[in-house]
Amino acid sequence: MKDLGFHEDSNPPLFKTTLPNVPDFSPSFDPHSEFPDIQTMSYNYANATATLDHLLHDTSNNSAATGFDFIEELIRAADCFDTNHLHVAHVILERLNQRLRSPAGAKPLQRAAFYFKEALQGLLSGSNRTPRFSSLVEIVHCVRTFKAFSGISPIPMFSIFTTNQALLEAFHGSSFMHVLDFDIGLGIQYASLMKEIAEKADSLKHGSPLLRITAVVPEEYAVESKLIRENLSQFAHELRIRVQVEFVPLCNFETLSFKAVKFVDGEKTAVLLSPAIFRRLGSAGSTAAFLADVRRVSPSVVVFVDGEGWTEAAAAASFRRGVVSSLEFYSMMLESLDASMVAGGEWVRRIEMLLLRPKILAAVEGAGRRVPPWREAFYGAGMRPVQLSQFADFQAECLLAKVQIRGFHVAKRQAELVLFWHERAMVATSAWRC
Secondary structure (H helix, E strand, C coil): CHHHHHCCCCCCCCCCCCCCCCCCCCCCCCCCHHCCCCCCCCCCCCCHHHHHHHHHHCCCCHHHCCCCHHHHHHHHHHHHHHCCCCHHHHHHHHHHHHHHHHHCCHHHHHHHHHHHHHHHHHHCCCCCCCCCCHHHHHHHHHHHHHHHHHHHCCHHHHHHHHHHHHHHHCEEEEEEEEEEEECCCCCCCCCHHHHHHHHHHHHHHHCCCCEEEEEEEEECCHHHHHHHHHHHHHHHHHHHHHEEEEEEEHHHHHHHHHHHHCCCCEEEEEEEEHHHHHHHHCHHHHHHHHHHHHHHHHHCEEEEECCCCHHHHHHCHHHHHHHHHHHHHHHHHHHHCCCCCCCCCHHHHHHHHHHHHHHHHHHHHHCCCCCHHHHHHHEEEEEECCCCCHHHHHHHHHHHHHHHCCEEEEEEEECEEEEECEEEEEEEEEECCC
């Protein structure tokens, strides 16, 4: 249990929704060298996306003089996917192999370009599948990396506490809850939700509440599924609450839709969505049918978290524009990461390889799929947005006050609560009612 991050944190939290401790770092890990005092760190922001915007519309030779010729080449390679000139894309990407040999020591835009070059090559060769964990050791490494990311950047915690707050408000003290999750990851985020549920039940003198979690997962998720169920069950036992964790293979869900999910009378249900499920659906018709089925389930809340810049990328009119939008997003993500800690540190490399690279592979793979803007799809399904509470705003301000990294700020965008890095949205959370 302790090795996988579900044991109690002895330090008092800054605010209620907290990420429980996950594995301790190795004895060689030096927090002073890896995570310097971010209050004293100077950071000069340079708007790299302006260059991307320029190159998207003007592919003149001027880019070579500015040192961004590799971006022009990458955009040309992406354009070849639109025109089906895949042999030309192959030649361009082979040339980029000489220009972008490694992300080590490079600036954020160059590192992002390296990963996108890799993803485009994988798409050409048919080897672009997101890598899966094959052992417990690999999962522990990923959990440790997630802890490092959460410790130096507000991005992971913002996703967790905004989701938890939307769930808690929808459940409203219920003792019988069901979360249907289409992007469970490693399930780390549920520990903080379970702790909140236990504390609320204790304060209200309720009996032991029951939390049911149903995760729709890929067929090859066996190692992760077993681990998530065991750890959440044991953590629930320590908190003296009840939890039931079930997994529905994605192929079953695609065949049976919500008939593949067990629902129980009297429970309050919530549905958690991310860009992953919409990439899988891949068309306006499939998206509309899926959301119509969601509405028929009558959940208390539908929570959508966009932590991939999908709002902009999904609206792109071509594969090239989708790739450019995602490249901008992950360049900014890496830039914010460099601002959060010593650039080039070992943990930056791990965060990029274990957490961000798989998302880039998925973004490139889905860049050519045309789906309707998600807000339009939600409204079309008869859903209506619900404003997140002032307490969620307060938590966001507390989070930013804790990390004190110049460049992050929180704002509301329509019904979403959004964490921005300068002018680019990094995470956007919204709650919807049917």
